[in-house]
Amino acid sequence: MSNVVRVGVAALAACLLIETGAALAASADNGKKVYMAVGCWGCHGTVGQGGVTGPKLAPEPLPYEAFSAFVRTTNRAMPPYREPVLSNSDLADIHAYLEAQPKAADHKTIPLLNQ
Ligand code: HEC
Numbered sequence: 665m666s667n668v669v670r671v672g673v674a675a676l677a678a679c680l681l682i683e684t685g686a687a688l689a690a691s692a693d694n695g696k697k698v699y700m701a702v703g704c705w706g707c708h709g710t711v712g713q714g715g716v717t718g719p720k721l722a723p724e725p726l727p728y729e730a731f732s733a734f735v736r737t738t739n740r741a742m743p744p745y746r747e748p749v750l751s752n753s754d755l756a757d758i759h760a761y762l763e764a765q766p767k768a769a770d771h772k773t774i775p776l777l778n779q
Pocket residue numbers: 699702703704705706707708717718719721726731734735738739740741742743745750758
């Protein structure tokens with residue numbers, strides 16, 4: 665194999681690795697866009713803090729399995745979101761967005777609450 669071909673093959677392999685890595689990692693940025701676009705924010709608040717119509721979801725959402733099972737199949741007050749309207753990768757990104765929200769400070773670290 666010539667050196668040129670060798671370098672070409674190595675570059676191609678590197679590109680493939682980068683592509684797969686990106687596809688597997690859930691994106692909180694995209695999750696935020698989808699969360700706003702499909703209307704989760706309307707009931708659960710823009711950062712998942714909860715509201716009058718929906719419970720708090722962030723910063724510690726249900727584990728992904730339970731989260732996705734709920735969103736796909738719920739038949740209570742919340743409408744179910746099935747795959748044709750919300751893809752699995754977009755749902756995983758929403759989960760990443762909720763997980764990425766900052767946690768509230770521990771009350772023990774706030775002097776006023778410890779007097
Ligand atoms: C019309 C209001 C509404 C919208 C829109 C909505 N939800 Fe909900 N959601 C609720 C309500 C109300 C509940 C409480 C359970 C119930 O009664 O269905 C809930 C519960 C949940 C739960 C279960 C929380 C728990 O701790 O048990 C998850 C997860 C969830 N919603 C995620 C989502 C996601 C993700 C979206 C957007 C794709 C969304 N919801 C859109 C109203 C809504």
